[in-house]
Amino acid sequence: MQMQPSGPDRKSRRTVAATITAVLAPATVLAGVFLLGDRKYYFVSLLMVLYALILFGLAFERRRPQARELVIAAVLTALSVAGRSAFFMLPQFKPVAAIVIIAGVCMGGETGFLVGALTGFISGFLFGQGPWTPWQMLCFGGIGLLAGALVRQGILRRDRLSLCIYGGLSTFLLYGGVMDLASVLMTFPRLTWQALLASYAAGLWFNLVHALSTVFFLFVLSKPMIEKLDRIKVKYGLMEP
Amino acid sequence: MRDAFSSYHPTVNLAYFAGIILLSMLLLHPYFLVFSFLGGLAYFLRLRGRGALRFCFLFLLPLMAAAAVLNPLFNHAGVTILAYLPDGNPVTLESICYGAAAAGMFGAVLLWFACCGDVMTSDKWIYLFGRIFPAQSLLLSMALRFIPRYQMQAGVISRSQACLGRGATGKGILRKARGGLRILSILTTWALENAIETADSMKARGYGLPGRTSFSLFRFDGRDRIVFFILMGLAAAAFWGLAAGAAGIRFFPSIHLPETTPSVVAIRILYPVLCFLPLILDAAEELQWTYIRSRL
Numbered sequence: 001m002q003m004q005p006s007g008p009d010r011k012s013r014r015t016v017a018a019t020i021t022a023v024l025a026p027a028t029v030l031a032g033v034f035l036l037g038d039r040k041y042y043f044v045s046l047l048m049v050l051y052a053l054i055l056f057g058l059a060f061e062r063r064r065p066q067a068r069e070l071v072i073a074a075v076l077t078a079l080s081v082a083g084r085s086a087f088f089m090l091p092q093f094k095p096v097a098a099i100v101i102i103a104g105v106c107m108g109g110e111t112g113f114l115v116g117a118l119t120g121f122i123s124g125f126l127f128g129q130g131p132w133t134p135w136q137m138l139c140f141g142g143i144g145l146l147a148g149a150l151v152r153q154g155i156l157r158r159d160r161l162s163l164c165i166y167g168g169l170s171t172f173l174l175y176g177g178v179m180d181l182a183s184v185l186m187t188f189p190r191l192t193w194q195a196l197l198a199s200y201a202a203g204l205w206f207n208l209v210h211a212l213s214t215v216f217f218l219f220v221l222s223k224p225m226i227e228k229l230d231r232i233k234v235k236y237g238l239m240e241p
Numbered sequence: 242m243r244d245a246f247s248s249y250h251p252t253v254n255l256a257y258f259a260g261i262i263l264l265s266m267l268l269l270h271p272y273f274l275v276f277s278f279l280g281g282l283a284y285f286l287r288l289r290g291r292g293a294l295r296f297c298f299l300f301l302l303p304l305m306a307a308a309a310v311l312n313p314l315f316n317h318a319g320v321t322i323l324a325y326l327p328d329g330n331p332v333t334l335e336s337i338c339y340g341a342a343a344a345g346m347f348g349a350v351l352l353w354f355a356c357c358g359d360v361m362t363s364d365k366w367i368y369l370f371g372r373i374f375p376a377q378s379l380l381l382s383m384a385l386r387f388i389p390r391y392q393m394q395a396g397v398i399s400r401s402q403a404c405l406g407r408g409a410t411g412k413g414i415l416r417k418a419r420g421g422l423r424i425l426s427i428l429t430t431w432a433l434e435n436a437i438e439t440a441d442s443m444k445a446r447g448y449g450l451p452g453r454t455s456f457s458l459f460r461f462d463g464r465d466r467i468v469f470f471i472l473m474g475l476a477a478a479a480f481w482g483l484a485a486g487a488a489g490i491r492f493f494p495s496i497h498l499p500e501t502t503p504s505v506v507a508i509r510i511l512y513p514v515l516c517f518l519p520l521i522l523d524a525a526e527e528l529q530w531t532y533i534r535s536r537l
Contacts, residue, residue: 013373043266057374065376067448068440074380075436078387079429085388114380122363122384129358131266131350187308187343188316189492194330195315224426232433 010062017058020051042185049134056113056141068238072229073111073118076103080119083217085126092209096123097171098217099225100144105158106229109148116140135182139175146170163222167214176200176207244287245526246519250465251365253472258357260476261515265349267483270490270498273512274345280516281352287520288359301351305344312340318493339492356519368457383439391428398427468522475515482508 025048032044080099087093096119104112120137124130147166150156156166180203181196188195232238246254265277286293314326319335326332363385371378402424447453482504491497499505514521 016373057377061374061376064449066440067443068437070376070380071383071436071440071443072433074383074387075432077380077384078391079432081384082388082391114377118377118381118384122381124358125363125385128355130354131262133354187347188312189318189339189343190316192315195311198311198315220422225429228426228429228433232437236437 013058013061017055020055025051041190045182045185046131046134049138053117053134053137053141056117060110060114068236069107069111072107072232072238073103073114076107076111076115077118077122080115081122081126084119084123088127092206093213094210095213095217095221096140097143097175097210097214098167098221100140101147101163101167101170101214101218102222102225102229104144104147105151105156105163106226106233107148109145109152112144112148113141114144116142116144131186132179132182135179139178142178143170143174146174158226160219160222164215164218167218168211171214172207172211176203176210179203180207244519245523246284247360249468249522250459250461251361251369252461253465253469254360254365255369256469256476257472257518258353258361260472260479262350262353262357264476264479264483264512264515265353266346268479268512269339269342269346269492271342271345272509274342274349276513276516277349278345278352280513280520281349281356283517284356284519285352287523288356296355301348304351305348308347309340309344312343313337316340320495335492335494335496338496342490342492365459368459371455387432391432394431395424395428398424398431402427468518472515472518475511475518478508478511479515 028044028047028051032040076099080096080103083095083099087095096116100112100116100119103115117137117140120133120140123136124133147156147170150166151158156162177200180199183203184191184195184199246257261277261280265274265281268274268277282297285296289296313332313336316336316339317330317333319333319339321334322331323334323337324332363381367378367382402420407420407423485504486499490499
């Protein structure tokens with residue numbers, strides 16, 4: 001049975017999306033350039049990240065996701081948050097990126113993004129929210145989205161080796177690169193090469209451990225997890241990506 | 242004891258934190274920084290009690306020190322040159338001042354975020370965003386529910402495995418790791434099967450059909466309305482001051498403070514009120530309570 005969306009919510013959602021793209025985003029850039037002075041780079045980028053998250057969320061709602069799809073995404077999110085808290089004593093040694101990549105590969109990039117972004121948000125409840133939360137949401141989400149998109153395009157294969165390579169590279173470059181950039185924007189008045197390089201140098205070890213842990217978890221988890229998710233998809237005839 | 246501000250409507254809570262976090266990120270003038278920082282610190286101490294001190298010393302102070310030290314080392318803008326680094330780049334007075342301001346700002350923002358995390362519990366987020374993001378709010382609340390449930394189920398699986406003589410306890414790291422992975426594997430299969438059952442049950446009960454209502458404990462009453470308007474007024478004044486340049490500060494190329502005009506003075510009086518609003522509300526409630534009790 002097809003579900004009928006309720007009218008006012010749908011309309012207000014469309015209004016919000018239109019307002020963000022047409023009014024808020026350009027206004028933010030202009031206000032940043034003319035009013036903010038030393039803080040403009042951080043601000044404009046932070047607000048853009050928030051807009052991107054909101055727009056993605058609205059696009060997902062517009063699709064009217066089915067109950068099964070939602071519950072599977074919730075299961076993967078819960079597993080990745082639980083995995084993150086299971087390894088809380090080892091900094092940066094986390095299975096989150098690995099599970100997000102598996103979600104993206106099996107369930108499509110959209111679910112991958114959702115699992116990543118929600119993991120970022122929920123871990124904030126467990127480990128403390130901070131100015132990094134939106135960036136973390138975007139980075140983990142982006143890793144999942146890219147994994148799904150690459151598999152769909154046939155560029156990324158679903159075997160262990162290519163997933164490990166993708167996992168290591170994306171965690172190191174995408175997550176590490178963007179998070180370090182965010183910390184530079186937060187503490188310095190403007191982006192300079194020296195500050196950026198210093199931040200990458202300081203974060204190198206952490207990013208390396210994070211990337212290696214993602215490779216490790218993908219090596220161990222990717223095959224059984226993908227098998228399980230595929231089995232569920234075949235058994236219950238879930239969405240074919 | 243719970244503080245008074247946490248019991249206000251989620252809209253008031255979120256509006257307050259969004260406003261105060263934005264303002265403490267933007268107002269780098271030392272006067273405003275001091276109040277953003279002290280307000281955040283005082284409220285955080287009120288919320289966490291003694292546990293807050295550990296957060297401050299182990300986490301906050303090192304980060305602030307790093308921000309203060311790194312700025313003059315890597316930022317060479319500014320006209321007042323104090324010394325030269327070994328690599329030939331100048332250390333400027335302006336970048337040292339900016340570093341100190343950035344450290345204060347960073348500390349204030351982290352404190353306010355920590356307060357926000359304590360006050361804005363997940364049920365408040367779900368209540369606020371349930372209408373515009375219904376599916377994702379449901380997802381959030383399901384995932385939050387699943388985490389303790391999986392922990393419990395992992396215990397059940399682990400005990401039943403131990404009965405079969407395949408427990409994760411025992412000697413040897415390899416044996417433990419293999420046992421742990423087996424538990425994870427069983428848990429994942431169980432979780433996925435269980436999820437399908439949950440989804441079918443949701444569908445059978447009419448998930449996604451129009452005309453459903455949802456339950457919440459929150460009501461926007463008179464007290465919320467009053468605080469909301471006060472809050473909006475204070476924040477609007479601060480943003481206006483920022484836009485008019487009265488509350489700002491320019492660091493580069495040389496430090497420039499705004500002149501003292503009546504509007505600057507007004508904003509300087511109003512901003513501390515905004516920073517200490519949760520504590521003021523708390524104190525007011527305490528006073529009211531004492532007053533009511535004294536009349537009995």
